[in-house]
Amino acid sequence: MHRYRTHTCGELRKENIDEAVRISGWVHSVRDHGGIIFIDLRDHYGLTQIVIDPSQPFHKGVEHWRAESTICFTGKVVARIPEAVNPKLATGEIEIVAEEMEMLGEAKVLPFQVAKEEECNETLRLEYRFLDLRRESLHNNIILRSKVIARIRELMVAEGFMEMQTPILTSSSPEGARDYLVPSRVHPGKFYALPQAPQQFKQLLMTSGFDRYFQIAPCFRDEDARADRSPGEFYQLDMEMAFATQDDVFEVNEHVLHKIFTEFSDKQVDDIPFKRLPFKEVMEKYGTDKPDLRNPLIMQDATELFRDCDFKAFAGVVDSGGVVKTIAAKGCAGKSRKFFDDMVKFAQSVGSKGLGYLRWNDGEIQSPIAKFLSEETLGQLKELGGVGDGDVMFFIADKLKPTTEIGAAVRDELGKRLGLIDPDVFKFCWIVDFPMYELDDDGKVEFSHNPFSMPQGGMDDLLNKDPLEILAFQYDIVCNGTELSSGAVRNHNPELMIKAFGIAGYDESVVETKFPALHRAFQYGAPPHAGIAPGIDRIIMLLADEPNIREVISFPMNQKAQDLLMNAPGHVEHHQLRDLHLKVHLPKKVEKEIEDQSEPEGGTTD
RNA sequence: GGGGGUGUAGCUCAAUUGGUUAGAGCGCCAGCCUGUCACGCUGGAGGUUGCGAGUUCGAGUCUCGUCACUCUCGCCA
Structure with missing residues (x-):
């Protein structure tokens, strides 16, 4: 036995x-x-x-x-x-x-009960993660994660992809998120960086003649946490394809994602191909580049209908170059006064001066703003929103950017409060045609996404178009309002790349020094290539229906990027610092804290 | 760095307007119980109400400060 x-x-x-x-x-x-x-x-x-x-x-x-x-x-x-x-x-x-x-x-008395699914203090859970992981729901999430990753590997291999490893100790990338640095012992004063993504390596693999690469890749970014963003590290299904178009990338991902979401969830998954929505359109309709398409509400432009109207608050906004956006919500005119007051309060809480609305209820208009609008305007608004008796139109007026953001928040909130969001479906879409450039806060032209993306019109566009009008072969995949990934057809042409960087104000030497590997590699016959990297943790979150990313990670860090079980980050021995040629220079506040802590032990002797 | 929320027993929570000795469930300890499956029953221990000030005859409750956690903005090419 x-x-x-x-x-x-x-x-x-x-x-x-x-x-x-x-x-x-x-x-x-x-x-x-x-x-x-x-x-x-x-x-x-x-x-x-x-x-x-x-x-x-x-x-x-x-x-x-x-x-x-x-x-x-x-x-x-x-x-x-x-x-x-x-x-x-x-x-x-x-x-x-x-x-x-x-x-x-033998077990000591437990800090919390394992056999019971009871909400429990997050700090305690992380300190006793090994116990927390025994609990049914978390245990099942980790099992789900393992199964999904195993299935992803099968599906990717079946699509003709090879899994390959890329370095973890690499060089700092000059743009993007903050890097995690690793000091070099052999080279005093020099540092490795942990990769924010295997971006450049996978492009190099394409120039090395490998055709379809993938990796369940760890990525490291020293940025602050969010509910759907683990601090420090996360995993991507990183992939890249040679001699491939945007549509080729979409097709592979649709096959894989559709299978994964169908096989590992009972929710109804969109048929493939998934919807493709231009960036400009989603910004206008949803106010965000990651719309939750389960919510049927859309934003519409009503700016012209309020120009010169008697409602001075809106007319004034339009006069000074602002916009008026409307969201038509069917069948909610009968909601209580409190509902509308709460919506106004909500809009104010997200930065709006107010929230206008028109209720067509029992044949009459109930609205704080209707008295300022002519019959004709009311008729045109009704037509715009496609509404009738029993329906409501909400209005937001401000400069374009705040209107867009407030509109997106109001759309979300209305979707929730009116119960319009079907919890039992997965709605996917591709967001395509991202702009290549945008203006930064100083009014300077900057890459709006990945500087390695291919401009859609090639050299012709770069030479002749207003930079802000140039579109890139840059795309996102979004599911239920969660951005799973960005991706792009890469710019594999050195001349185009130099020109593209030039528009953003960088000359060739910048490309050469900041991206020496790609700059060199693309001069020896680079294949056109394209790729994407869907976030594994977020896929599992969606499948497990978990609102927090910690619930799908075995040993997550807390919001301040601390591992409470392993006590990371921690102090190191002086000789370790010496080996690495490092001296720590602490902020005064921290220095004082350390002194205060060590005093009771070091300061007195019995 | 900014904003919101939370902090009461080991855990999850309650405590009316500022008013008696801060309660309950689970867990823990002791006892009883031979068919339960969240076993049941009886009893018990367990509290610097995160911490520090202030207001007050009186503070878990109000004010200020501070700390921790969390959500969020910034940030995430």
């Missing part, structure tokens, strides 16, 4: 009755009836009920066994009497009558 188990805790069935077995696992619960004692023993695979008869010599100590201790039981599988069958358990038709038991690992 195996030292620890002949079966797992999820395995035994009626067919095993009368077998002598041994199983090991964690004490999930103890039910002590004075005489007979029941124990639910749990492992990765399931729960099995152990029965301990008073005649057993180890019966006495059982009442002191704590939940979450690990124990090995040897005994016989028996059928439960019909009334005692537990249909909620896969193993519910049998139980094991224990004949021998061995305590493998």
Whole structure:
């Protein structure tokens, strides 16, 4: 018989009755009836009920066994009497009558309960992550993650991709997020950087003649956390294809994502091909480049209808170059006064001066602004929104940018409050035709996304078009309002690349020094190539229906990028710093904190 | 760095307008119980209300400061 188990805790069935077995696992619960004692023993695979008869010599100590201790039981599988069958358990038709038991690992009193799915303080969960990971929902999320990644690998290989590794210790990339730096021992004063993405390496692999590359790639960025953004590190399904167009990338991703989302969720997934929406259009309709298409509401422009109207607040905005946007919401005119007041408050909370609305309710217009509008204007608005009795139109007026942002927030909020968002579907779309350039805060032309993207009109556009009009072969894939990834057809032509950088104010030497590898590689016959890198953590979040990314990561950091279990980041020994030629120069505040902390220990002696 | 939220027993939460000795469930400890499966029953221990000031006859509650966590803006080519 195996030292620890002949079966797992999820395995035994009626067919095993009368077998002598041994199983090991964690004490999930103890039910002590004075005489007979029941124990639910749990492992990765399931729960099995152990029965301990008073005649057993180890019966006495059982009442002191704590939940979450690990124990090995040897005994016989028996059928439960019909009334005692537990249909909620896969193993519910049998139980094991224990004949021998061995305590493998005793548990102290728990900081929180494992057998119960109860909300629990985040700090405590992270400090005791190994316990947290035993809890059913988190455990299942991590299992889901493993299965999804395994399936992604299968599907990518089936699509003709090769998984390849790229360096973790590499050079700092000059643009983008803050890097994590690793000091070099051999080269005093020099640093490696952890890759923000394997971007340049995968492009180099394409110039090296590999045709389809992918990698479940760790990426490191020293930026602040969000609910859907883990600080420090995350994983991407990084991929790149040679001699490929934008459509080729879309096709592969549609195959893979559609299969993954269909196979690992019961929600209804959009048919492929997914919708393709130009950036300009989504900004106008949804106010964001990651629209949640489950929400049917759209924004429409009503600027001209308010020009010179008697509603001075809006007319004034239009006069000074602003815009008026409207969102038509069908069938909600009967909502309470409080609903509309709350929506106004909400709009104000996201930076709006107010929120206008027209309610066509029971044949009359209820609205704070209707009295300022002519019959004709009201008619035109009705037509614009396609509304009638029982419907409402909301209005936001401001400069274009704030109007767009407020409109997006109001659209989201209305979608939620009116229950318009179907929780049981996955709505995908590609956002295409991103602009190549935009103006930065100082009014200077800057790359709006990836500087390596191919301009759609090639050299012709770069030479002849207003930079702000140039579109790039740059795209995003969005699901239910979550941006899964950006991607692009890359600019593989050195001349085009230099020209593209030139428009943003960088001369060739900048390209050469900042991106020496690509600059060199593209001069020796680079293939046209394109790629994308969907975020693994976000895919799992969507599949697991988790609002927070920590729920799909085994050992996440907290919001301040600390690992509370491993105590990272931590202080290091002086000799380590010396080896690395480093001296730390701390902010005064931190220096004082360290002094204050060390004083009680170092300052007094008994 | 800015804004919002939270902080009360080991855990999850309650505590009327500022008013008696700060409560409950789970967990923990002790006892009872031979068919439960969130077992049940009885009893018990457990609190610097994050921390520090202030207002007040009186503060878990109000004010200020501070710390921690979290959400968010900035940031994330």
